[in-house]
Structure formats: C-alpha cells, structure tokens
Amino acid sequence: MIAVDIAATDFRPDLVRWRQLVTPAWLAALTAGARVEAAPAAAWRLFEVGCGGAALFEQAHIPGAAYLDTCDIEQQPLWNKVSDQALLALLLARGVRHDSTVILYGRNNLAAARLAHLLLYAGVADVRLLDGGYPRWQAGGHPCARGPAPACAAAPDFGVAFPAHPEYLASTAQVRALLDGGDGVLASIRTRAEFMGQVSGYSYIAAGDIPGARWGRAGEDGDVNSMSAYHRADGSLKPAADIVAPWAEHGIGPGRPATFYCGTGWRASMAFFYAWLMGWPEISVYDGGWFEWSQTPPPA
Template sequence: MDSLVSTEWLAGELGAPDLKVVDASFHLPGDGRDARDEFSEAHIPGATFMDLAEIVDSDHPVPGMLPPDYKFASRMQALGIGDADRIIVYDNSPHHSGARAWWMLRSFGARRVAILDGGLPKWIAEGRAIESGQPPPARGHFTAQLDRTALADKDHVSAIAGSPAHELVDARGASRFAGEDPEPRPGVTPGHIPGSKNLPQGRLFNPDNSWKRGAALAAAFEEAGVDLAKPMVTTCGSGITAAVLLFGAHLLGKQDVKLYDGSWAEWGSDPATPKATGPQATGPNATGPNATGPNATGQS
C-alpha cells in the first residue's frame, strides 16, 4: 500500500475487513472548531475518531508530547485497530493533522499506514458518501513500541542548530516564525530556533487540498532554502504540522528525517535556549540572524 492513497482507491476499498479508516482532525483553541463534534456531524463511512489532543503524555510539562507505549496501544485498541490492519488516516483541518497521526502510528510500530490525499474536503467535494454519529468500534489488538530514532529531543536540536551539515525546518507561518505574532500558548517567547528554515506547511498542498508531488513538491522545499540532501529535523509549534513537512519529505523518498516533538512549545518556553526573530533571509550573500547560504553569518 502506498503512503498516499486517492479518494477513488479508498471508495473501492471501504468495507474490507482489514481496512481501518481514521479521522485525525485537530484544531487549536483559537480555531473556534471542535474536531470531535465535526466528526459526529460528518465523516467517511466506517471511520473512527483519533483524538490527537488526548493521545499525549499527560504527565509531561510540554503540551502534546508523544504518550507512553501503553497509552498509545490502549487508544489504538479502543479504535479497533490491530497490528495487521491497513490504516488510512485523513483530516478536515487547516493544520493537515492526518500527517501527525500517520507519523505517530508509524513511530509506534504500524507498518501499513497511509494518508488519504485531499482528506475529507476532497472526499465531500467529489460527492462521496458520508455518515454521522459516533459508531462504537470493535476492539483491536495493537502492539506499540516507540521507535525513538523517529524523533529529536531538545538536546539533539541544540547540537545541530546552525550546523551546515543539517537542516532544521519550521512548518509555522511566516509571521509566527519571525516572532511578529504572539504565540498561542502562555509563557512561550515568539520567534524561532536560530539557523532554522521556514517552510509554512500549507505550501505543500494544491488548491483542492491534495498534496503536491514530484517536482512541485521538491520546489517547495528548495524555495525555502532547504537542501534535501542533508539530514533534516522538522519542527513547528507543538509537533503537529512538523509532521506535514516530514511526510512531504517522505513522498520525495527522503528517510533521514526526525521530528522535534517538543517544537517551539518547549524551545520557546525555556529561558536558556537561544531564540531568533525576523524573517528568513536567503541567497548566496545572505546575512543576518536567520540567514541561509554559503556566506551566511549572524547570531541569535
């Protein structure tokens, strides 16, 4: 099974006993939307709701961190997901949160996981069937064991920040990256990790919400000054849209990518970490705190 499947493919596979469809929509408090309520109103037939806001480490001081193995296994089993299932995740979110669910499932050991290209918006736009309510799934048997090589922690990011041998790519919008907009979480300083590039996650999508592919997808990274030949760590506000960049790189065949799970929620709340503000400068003679290029200089 490919990592990205079409609406036509999914429509033909619905009802297969080994197929599990998961709505992983996620919204920030400021979005004014409730993902669970929206799922109850309309979802792909047979889908279950994966609550990303709840499947976290509730004992960690940083919000949204990956949960322990036993909690993730319990939540997947409650959704009826088993070890041998084919899992299709989708979302109806401007944050394209299905990518986070895909990364989490893969990181905890699922091997047959794909994202529905275009998500629920494309499915509905094509006039395909939907249903409402909260269907109770049968329990599955999911074995979770986190692959810690899939994620980066603050120490790892500190070690590579500004290194010419690595790429650190931030999925937030340009204004938040530059520190011009306030952070949505209290106690978090605006700005970005010094040396990081800015690729707002929305730039990886076509107008119909489908993923860019091939040369168009590669161009989005290149226009942000990202060298796809280097090992990469993706980051964002709290680890949701960082997964979008990671999945985009995956579509291009790139495997040496880690996700910084703490992201800016952790980095920006730590008074000891260096922080940069201002827009990213690019070009062969770029200078400044966020410059990129062979002659770039500057400090946070």
C-alpha cells in the first residue's frame, strides 16, 4: 500500500469543502487500493451518472463504478425529481445511507451534479464529485473496466429522517416568495441568449426567463450542456474567485440566500454544488426551473 501525496492530487485550498472535489489521480489511487489523503471514513460507493448511457458504461467505465441513470431520479412531464419515497427506495437499493461516502462522475458531469444535489438534499453527508468527469479520467490515461457493474447489497435503512435537508430544494411558491421578499436572489444559470429570452435552448420549452432573476451565467449560447463560464478547457473547475467575481457583479453572493435554476435542473445543480463547495450557507435549487415557471399560471 502506498500513500498519495496530497499535493499530487491537487486538492483545492480555495474551497471550504475541498475534500468533496476529487481529481482523477486521487480516484485512481483509491480504486487501486492505495492509501490516500482525505480517504472515505468507511464504505464508499462510486457511480457513473448518465442519461440513457448504460450501453456506453458497459463498454468502458471507471473500475468499481456502478451506473445510475437520471431517468431514475427525474420524472416527466417537467423533469423534476421523483417523489421522496421513490428517491429513498432508489438510494437504499443502491446501498446508500446517510453516512455513506458517494463519489460521482459523468461523461457529462452535469448529470453527476444533478444527483449530487439530490444526495445532499436527501442527507448523504459525504458526497464527492470527480472534477472534470469521465473525459478528464480518460485524458489522464487511467484504466477502464468493461461489462455490467456487479450487484450491490441494499441498505436496510437510511439512518436519519428523509430528506435531511429539504431547504436545498425550492418550489415555485418559494421562488415567488423569494422574489417578493427581496432578501434573497434568484440566479439564472443559463446562457445569455436564454436569459434575455432570445432562445429557449430546448425543443420542448418556450423562450423566456423569470422576471426578477439575476444572470448567473452558464456556457456557450445554443448549448445547454455547456458550463464553460465555470470550467477550464479540460472540464475542471475554475478557481473559486473566477466564479464568485462575475456572480457578485449581478448581486449573487454568500451574504444573501441564493436559489439557482436553469431550464430543468442540471446546470443549476452544478452551480449549487460549487456554491456548496465554497461553504455558502443558504443555497437551494429551484427544481422546476424555467420549464415549470413557464407552465405555471401566476397567482390571482
């Protein structure tokens, strides 16, 4: 057994919760059985999160990973999260308790961020995200496995009341109250063209955005899977200061309650996770996003 020097893993001193953003080098050492800094305290689970990506997972994935599809945590017609009962059943079936360490990655890391937010909402205490996701793992030349994931033992119970952090999820009514109250900020994690109402970004959502929201940026116009305003060219997270400064220009900061949203939740979940990494105290995701808002009549 060898120890991995923390400097080699490039943990982020600019993040309050630096242990929760892991590098490919750290994860490669962990999956190989080496001793690592900030190792999980007990049992850990590794999930690749995707949307319709089970076949790709079986072709190649990070050794030790299981696959979880976002269709199991979201439901039509608005692609909001499934019921609390369904989410709890899914986590227990995958062996996840509140005291589990859960490490997530995706070929599109926004899918992994979507699950990361819901795990934190549920009450999983140790949620970690692979910085840069599967593309960065591949770019580093790390080994891959093939075939289906082995079956895992189910957890008998979650261990704490579920969900443990309902405050991490905001409803349409709560968003209206936030806007009316003026004490918090609603952050639109969408492209400039989406925020300006010039394009929808989705084939099934009308163009527009929520009146009173602040622009929190996302990525390139026309690409709802881009978070280039937050990521370096290799997909890893930019320095925290490079994210916080543009947010501050639009009145988004840690001193006020902040609710993040996008079209249906993926990009908002990534912004939420980054704010959580930075230690922001009052943050949430508006699960319905612009899609639900655009479908909901205003109160009489």
